[in-house]
Amino acid sequence: MAMNFFFRKSKKNILSNNKKPKTDSDNLFSLSSACLTLETKLGLKSAGKCGLSLKNVSGTHFNEMKDEIRRFLDISKSDFELDYRMVIDNYDYLWIILEAKGMEDILAGIAAVGDTIEEKGFCRQLLVSVFEFINMEEIGDQNHQHYYLVYNYKDNIFYPFVPQGNQSRNTENEMKLMATVGHEIPFERDSSLWYPLWNLPF
Amino acid sequence: MSFVAKTPSWQRRDTGLTIRIVLSFVILAFLYIIFLTILVYLGLDFVSIAVIASIMIVAQWYFSDKIVLWSSGAKIVSREQFPRLHDVVERIVVSNGLPKPKIAVINTSMPNAFATGKTPKGSIVAVTTGLVDLLDTEELEGVLAHELTHIRSRDVLVLTLASLFSTIAWYLMQFGFYGGGMGYGGYGRGDRNNSGSAMIIVIVVAMLTWIISFLIIRAISRYREFAADRGSAQMTGKPVKLANALMKISGNMRRIPTKDLRQVEGLNAFFIVPAISGSTIGNLFSTHPPVEKRIQKLMEMEASMSY
Numbered sequence: 001m002a003m004n005f006f007f008r009k010s011k012k013n014i015l016s017n018n019k020k021p022k023t024d025s026d027n028l029f030s031l032s033s034a035c036l037t038l039e040t041k042l043g044l045k046s047a048g049k050c051g052l053s054l055k056n057v058s059g060t061h062f063n064e065m066k067d068e069i070r071r072f073l074d075i076s077k078s079d080f081e082l083d084y085r086m087v088i089d090n091y092d093y094l095w096i097i098l099e100a101k102g103m104e105d106i107l108a109g110i111a112a113v114g115d116t117i118e119e120k121g122f123c124r125q126l127l128v129s130v131f132e133f134i135n136m137e138e139i140g141d142q143n144h145q146h147y148y149l150v151y152n153y154k155d156n157i158f159y160p161f162v163p164q165g166n167q168s169r170n171t172e173n174e175m176k177l178m179a180t181v182g183h184e185i186p187f188e189r190d191s192s193l194w195y196p197l198w199n200l201p202f
Numbered sequence: 203m204s205f206v207a208k209t210p211s212w213q214r215r216d217t218g219l220t221i222r223i224v225l226s227f228v229i230l231a232f233l234y235i236i237f238l239t240i241l242v243y244l245g246l247d248f249v250s251i252a253v254i255a256s257i258m259i260v261a262q263w264y265f266s267d268k269i270v271l272w273s274s275g276a277k278i279v280s281r282e283q284f285p286r287l288h289d290v291v292e293r294i295v296v297s298n299g300l301p302k303p304k305i306a307v308i309n310t311s312m313p314n315a316f317a318t319g320k321t322p323k324g325s326i327v328a329v330t331t332g333l334v335d336l337l338d339t340e341e342l343e344g345v346l347a348h349e350l351t352h353i354r355s356r357d358v359l360v361l362t363l364a365s366l367f368s369t370i371a372w373y374l375m376q377f378g379f380y381g382g383g384m385g386y387g388g389y390g391r392g393d394r395n396n397s398g399s400a401m402i403i404v405i406v407v408a409m410l411t412w413i414i415s416f417l418i419i420r421a422i423s424r425y426r427e428f429a430a431d432r433g434s435a436q437m438t439g440k441p442v443k444l445a446n447a448l449m450k451i452s453g454n455m456r457r458i459p460t461k462d463l464r465q466v467e468g469l470n471a472f473f474i475v476p477a478i479s480g481s482t483i484g485n486l487f488s489t490h491p492p493v494e495k496r497i498q499k500l501m502e503m504e505a506s507m508s509y
Contacts, residue, residue: 091462125466172414175501182501195461196461197462
């Protein structure tokens with residue numbers, strides 16, 4: 001495995017030299033293969049939930065964008081077995097929460113919503129997308145630990161967030177997440193930028 | 203910045219302890235060099251100086267643990283005084299077939315640990331009370347296993363040998379320059395200035411040799427730290443625990459923010475560049491590799507443990 005590990009690392013380096021810079025949604029979609037790694041190495045499964053958040057803005061343009069997203073998600077509902085809701089939190093951030101069985105469907109939905117937001121010119125308002133994972137052994141347990149991978153739209157990079165109780169975090173599990181998928185997805189190495197998101201609305 | 207909490211003193215790295223121990227040995231080395239220089243100046247022959255030098259090296263080697271204990275203020279403690287510490291050490295030594303070292307404690311709130319000893323049997327592991335208070339049992343196990351790896355791989359011997367080379371280099375140079383210079387001594391009047399400048403050259407070159415070997419010793423020492431981390435991970439099977447302990451000891455735990463992103467974003471603080479950690483010069487002189495690198499290596503080990 002160690003060999004494999006280094007081989008993959010060096011292969012990535014060689015390839016990245018002659019490849020053109022990745023587009024943002026490539027970064028986002030890299031999560032779909034990382035999901036398998038999380039499952040086999042840490043026993044973590046996608047909880048089937050993801051929330052995209054953006055700063056709430058008043059005005060007709062913003063409302064039009066919300067309507068368009070609603071229309072798109074209503075159509076997708078039947079095609080992808082996708083469910084969604086919109087919530088505004090205490091910080092006045094709009095959360096678009098998607099629920100679907102497969103990570104592929106969630107990612108496709110999140111990417112499409114992100115594209116719509118960008119098209120309508122609210123790119124700067126985009127904050128993060130938060131993907132939830134759950135330990136397969138803890139499924140059904142009411143007090144199970146929530147594992148989150150946060151995708152930061154400013155830097156197009158992922159970082160871990162594992163809350164533990166109220167306002168404290170399990171750094172050990174966060175570091176485990178980094179160790180497991182840090183090479184597979186664009187990952188924030190500087191832990192001083194791993195800003196938490198307490199009391200997520202999903 | 204309001205959201206970056208100031209690191210409390212007990213979480214800062216304990217450089218005081220390291221400085222005290224290193225300083226003791228540096229002073230010793232200087233006394234040593236001065237003493238030998240006087241012997242050379244007195245015109246002793248090569249063989250007797252070699253004998254005296256080797257006696258001094260052996261003595262330093264023999265008393266090394268005493269010097270370390272004395273300069274750090276560590277006291278050997280019994281099982282009754284620190285049962286948890288003895289339990290953790292015993293668990294590691296029994297499962298890895300190592301002899302049990304003596305355990306010493308330094309009464310300070312700075313979290314730190316070190317190992318010393320000439321042979322694995324007669325070795326001592328010392329921890330500060332701050333370390334015992336700060337870490338949970340598994341993290342303590344990781345740190346102690348790290349120190350036990352130093353003992354197992356005889357790192358004290360390795361470093362003594364490494365510093366021996368610097369002594370020998372200095373010694374040979376002394377004879378090459380100064381021994382030759384002394385030969386001129388009896389010839390003429392103008393030689394006094396000559397031997398004076400020769401003396402300066404000798405001292406300068408001796409210093410250079412010493413500084414270079416000092417840096418090399420630092421480099422070896424840093425490499426041994428990585429090796430000890432690896433050994434600890436193998437002994438305990440939990441690299442993440444040692445990584446967590448390192449985070450706690452170095453105060454890096456504080457660097458993981460607790461303030462909500464949405465709140466921080468509101469303050470527009472998200473774009474502030476964090477302080478650059480560790481300069482290159484600092485790295486050159488330090489005996490320990492940067493904590494970030496050690497944690498990264500430990501986490502890579504953790505990752506390679508599944509599949």
